[in-house]
Amino acid sequence: MQVTVTAKIKISPDSNQINLIMDTVFAYSRACNFVSEIVFETKNLVQTSLHKIVYKTLKEKYSMRSQMAQYVMKTAIAKYKSTRSNKHKYNLINFKKPEYDLVWNRDYSLVKGVFSVNTLEGRIKVPFEINQMEKYFDGTWKFGTAKLVNKYGKFFLHIPMTKEFDDVKEENIDEIVGIDFGINFIATSYDLKGKTTFFKGRHIKDKRAHYKRVRKSLQQKGTPSARRRLKAIGNRENRWITDVNHQVSKALVTEYSKNTLFVIEDLTGIRNATEKVNKKNKYVYVSWSFYQLRKMIEYKSELNKSMTIAVSPKYTSQECPKCNHINKSNRDKKNHKFLCKKCGYKSNDDRIGAMNLQRKGIEYIFEVTKSV
Numbered sequence: 001m002q003v004t005v006t007a008k009i010k011i012s013p014d015s016n017q018i019n020l021i022m023d024t025v026f027a028y029s030r031a032c033n034f035v036s037e038i039v040f041e042t043k044n045l046v047q048t049s050l051h052k053i054v055y056k057t058l059k060e061k062y063s064m065r066s067q068m069a070q071y072v073m074k075t076a077i078a079k080y081k082s083t084r085s086n087k088h089k090y091n092l093i094n095f096k097k098p099e100y101d102l103v104w105n106r107d108y109s110l111v112k113g114v115f116s117v118n119t120l121e122g123r124i125k126v127p128f129e130i131n132q133m134e135k136y137f138d139g140t141w142k143f144g145t146a147k148l149v150n151k152y153g154k155f156f157l158h159i160p161m162t163k164e165f166d167d168v169k170e171e172n173i174d175e176i177v178g179i180d181f182g183i184n185f186i187a188t189s190y191d192l193k194g195k196t197t198f199f200k201g202r203h204i205k206d207k208r209a210h211y212k213r214v215r216k217s218l219q220q221k222g223t224p225s226a227r228r229r230l231k232a233i234g235n236r237e238n239r240w241i242t243d244v245n246h247q248v249s250k251a252l253v254t255e256y257s258k259n260t261l262f263v264i265e266d267l268t269g270i271r272n273a274t275e276k277v278n279k280k281n282k283y284v285y286v287s288w289s290f291y292q293l294r295k296m297i298e299y300k301s302e303l304n305k306s307m308t309i310a311v312s313p314k315y316t317s318q319e320c321p322k323c324n325h326i327n328k329s330n331r332d333k334k335n336h337k338f339l340c341k342k343c344g345y346k347s348n349d350d351r352i353g354a355m356n357l358q359r360k361g362i363e364y365i366f367e368v369t370k371s372v
């Protein structure tokens with residue numbers, strides 16, 4: 001099994017380096033567009049003959065050094081080849097966003113706190129912060145083609161890192177954890193020892209409701225400055241959601257050792273789950289990016305030599321985990337309570353969800369290992 005994660009590394013160029021990097025990024029995408037037009041007109045996808053047509057212009061008009069000129073041709077040719085193999089229509093390809101794809105060891109390297117990158121004026125060395133990325137520098141991870149990202153005036157490298165892991169085998173699973181997602185509790189887990197863990201959503205609920213109110217009033221204003229603030233708040237809110245999802249997924253996964261099966265609800269198509277929340281006797285709809293949380297649990301469990309499966313959410317909130325009696329009225333959604341109409345089993349409704357998911361995981365392991 002191959003795991004790919006994107007490492008985000010902050011680099012700290014000085015002002016001269018910033019100018020040089022930005023010049024390079026813009027020159028690179030302008031040069032790609034120039035070559036793209038030639039390829040479109042001539043249908044020439046052979047680099048050696050294309051070289052004869054474009055090289056001089058790339059050098060003189062776009063200030064490309066010879067090596068970078070070759071990469072520009074390669075990039076443009078590769079884009080046309082991939083649209084052709086995907087059977088797309090033969091259209092002019094436009095490199096819209098200013099982008100500069102950095103190939104590991106060709107355009108960039110990261111050694112001992114120094115990011116070395118190719119620019120219009122040759123290699124420059126920029127300090128970078130390693131932060132939580134140490135584990136990717138142990139020699140076992142492969143560095144992919146990086147993207148240089150300029151966000152909020154800061155510079156980042158987004159690097160896809162890949163590593164080959166041994167597959168986790170179902171017959172080695174020795175812990176099964178059901179995880180229920182919700183707004184009241186962002187996540188509730190239930191394991192084989194009968195331990196329940198709640199990840200409180202109370203502060204999240206309040207903060208989401210607060211953001212929502214602010215957004216609404218800014219939308220009503222509609223002035224340019226209100227729109228700018230709206231965008232800034234949206235960005236801040238997204239960063240905060242990602243941060244909370246990182247914390248919750250990390251806490252969930254690292255609580256268990258390897259060979260754990262995590263069982264979550266398959267909410268395909270639902271990127272965000274919404275719940276009506278009673279706040280000061282006023283209902284507001286609050287949503288959360290459970291899709292992102294799910295993706296994080298999936299890759300973090302793989303890194304931890306465990307696995308995650310998504311199962312159908314059917315009846316997970318209505319079925320009694322003790323006697324299997326299914327009844328919609330078993331659950332009192334408003335008060336977050338569950339009471340089995342048949343056997344009288346009582347619990348918090350999110351915990352019931354986690355218990356039922358865990359049982360589906362036990363059934364899954366039973367079925368899979370039976371047929372081996």
Ligand SMILES: [Zn+2]
Nearest residue numbers: 320323340343
């Ligand atoms: Zn029951």
